[in-house]
Amino acid sequence: MKASMNNIRANDTSLDSPHFGKLSPQQCEKLHNASLEILERTGVRLFEPEAVEMLRKAGAFVAEGNRVRIPSGLVEKAFNTVPRRVVLCNRHGERVIFLEDHRSFYGPGSDCLHLMDHRTGARRQPVLQDVVDGITVCDALPHIDFVMSLVLPGDVNQAIAERYQMEAMLSYTTKPVVFVTYDFEGCVDAVEMAEAVVGGPDALRQNPLVACYINVTTGLKHNAEALQKLLYLAGKGLPAIYVPVVSGGTTGPVTLAGDMALVNAGVLTGLVLSQLKREGAPFIMPGWGGEALDMRTMVGPYCAPDLRGMAMALAHYYNLPAFGYAGASESKLVDTQAGAEVVLTLLVETLAGANLIHDLGYLESGLTFSLVQLVICDEIVGWIEHFMAGIEINDETLALDLIDKMGPDGQYLDSEHTLAHFRERWYPRVFERDNYDNWLAQGGKSLAVRAAERVSEILVEHKPEPLPEGIREKVNAIVRRAEQSSKG
Numbered sequence: 001m002k003a004s005m006n007n008i009r010a011n012d013t014s015l016d017s018p019h020f021g022k023l024s025p026q027q028c029e030k031l032h033n034a035s036l037e038i039l040e041r042t043g044v045r046l047f048e049p050e051a052v053e054m055l056r057k058a059g060a061f062v063a064e065g066n067r068v069r070i071p072s073g074l075v076e077k078a079f080n081t082v083p084r085r086v087v088l089c090n091r092h093g094e095r096v097i098f099l100e101d102h103r104s105f106y107g108p109g110s111d112c113l114h115l116m117d118h119r120t121g122a123r124r125q126p127v128l129q130d131v132v133d134g135i136t137v138c139d140a141l142p143h144i145d146f147v148m149s150l151v152l153p154g155d156v157n158q159a160i161a162e163r164y165q166m167e168a169m170l171s172y173t174t175k176p177v178v179f180v181t182y183d184f185e186g187c188v189d190a191v192e193m194a195e196a197v198v199g200g201p202d203a204l205r206q207n208p209l210v211a212c213y214i215n216v217t218t219g220l221k222h223n224a225e226a227l228q229k230l231l232y233l234a235g236k237g238l239p240a241i242y243v244p245v246v247s248g249g250t251t252g253p254v255t256l257a258g259d260m261a262l263v264n265a266g267v268l269t270g271l272v273l274s275q276l277k278r279e280g281a282p283f284i285m286p287g288w289g290g291e292a293l294d295m296r297t298m299v300g301p302y303c304a305p306d307l308r309g310m311a312m313a314l315a316h317y318y319n320l321p322a323f324g325y326a327g328a329s330e331s332k333l334v335d336t337q338a339g340a341e342v343v344l345t346l347l348v349e350t351l352a353g354a355n356l357i358h359d360l361g362y363l364e365s366g367l368t369f370s371l372v373q374l375v376i377c378d379e380i381v382g383w384i385e386h387f388m389a390g391i392e393i394n395d396e397t398l399a400l401d402l403i404d405k406m407g408p409d410g411q412y413l414d415s416e417h418t419l420a421h422f423r424e425r426w427y428p429r430v431f432e433r434d435n436y437d438n439w440l441a442q443g444g445k446s447l448a449v450r451a452a453e454r455v456s457e458i459l460v461e462h463k464p465e466p467l468p469e470g471i472r473e474k475v476n477a478i479v480r481r482a483e484q485s486s487k488g
Helices: 025-042 049-058 072-081 128-140 158-172 184-198 201-206 224-236 256-277 310-318 336-351 371-388 400-406 416-424 436-441 447-461 469-487
Strands: 044-046 061-063 067-069 086-089 095-099 105-108 114-116 177-179 210-216 240-244 283-286 322-325 356-360 368-370
Touching: 025 067, 025 072, 025 256, 025 310, 044 049, 044 256, 049 061, 049 067, 049 224, 049 256, 072 256, 086 210, 105 128, 105 371, 114 371, 128 158, 128 371, 128 447, 158 177, 158 184, 158 469, 184 201, 184 210, 184 224, 184 469, 201 224, 210 224, 210 256, 224 240, 224 256, 240 256, 256 283, 256 310, 283 310, 310 322, 322 336, 336 356, 336 371, 356 371, 368 371, 371 447
Parallel strands: 105 356, 114 368, 177 210, 210 240, 240 283, 283 322, 322 356
Antiparallel strands: 044 067, 061 067, 086 095
């Protein structure tokens, strides 16, 4: 019997989601060409001899010992070998984060100097237990996809504090880790810890559990530690997030276009070096850059609207994965301003297609971390996830037969169709949606109070999957070795 052709509908199950681009392709091309001109005409200073020599051998022009002018051809060649997507895995080698296209994943930030205590509301110096507690909360929150170190613990040897942070991240979650280290040796130790967890260098390269966030002095000055980390990670075949730090009006032009062109010149420098070191090395570019100091307060803003989306537009123009930032606030408290800035930044960053979005939970322009704010961010990401989801329109979702069956006088509350689909709608966990009397009967609590209670609940009830005993000892041995070395 010949099948009927009536139900063949081209593109019927296609799901389109909202998105926006800050820049047109033509604007991106202008910025790209401007960055190439900076690299060829002005050049960059590289404070690592290996990097200088690699570029010299590849055809770059070296003057004044370490001032390198990079021909455009080297940049174009790098684009021929760099992967257009990066996949991060969990502790078990499962591929869980896909940095590609407009897919977004979310996590906290690192190294805040202060913690807003969820029990007391007091701003205080953090300790190592705060890192442990924070990673435990991250492990439990459903919309936190990766972890970072949250705070800088003040009760450990500050010369090797990042080793303690890395040990905590690897021990109290199975989620992927984005780590930051102060020096090159710390990067090597962090990678060695990750290798111990997953079963060796080849296992880590095949299924990367970690990515390293590298801060670079400016777009035109690349410090030795940043270059050493970049080349080491490229040699290992591990993802590097290479972030030149440019401040508009101080270390770069105050104009948005000039600022971004300078940042991007630094990014392209890192890209070229990573591919010279190892063709196919995974490279993640920053989805921001060139933020200017607030000239009234001299504070570096985390929530300014001006540049948001520019670097992400470039990343999509290049078809490279990008590291975004959102979920932060300039506010000193978990208050209305904090909520507004979290929503604005998370929604804009997601619509712009940032892939790896960090800094959720930041207060005070990145100086203070709040687990209460992180829980609120997790709730907002859940809302955004439902907003961004494409709408499926087919026979099942249109439910025309059901509508006809119920007619003008029917109701749908007890139908099988409602039972099958009602959980697809968004239901909040800490946002309030009850009626007034029930809210009052439950204490009439504010969002901040409910979120703080959620943190406490997680810390009592959630038990992260522990590392096997032998692996835990290997990781701790690397920390102890660094401790001994720092005293020697």
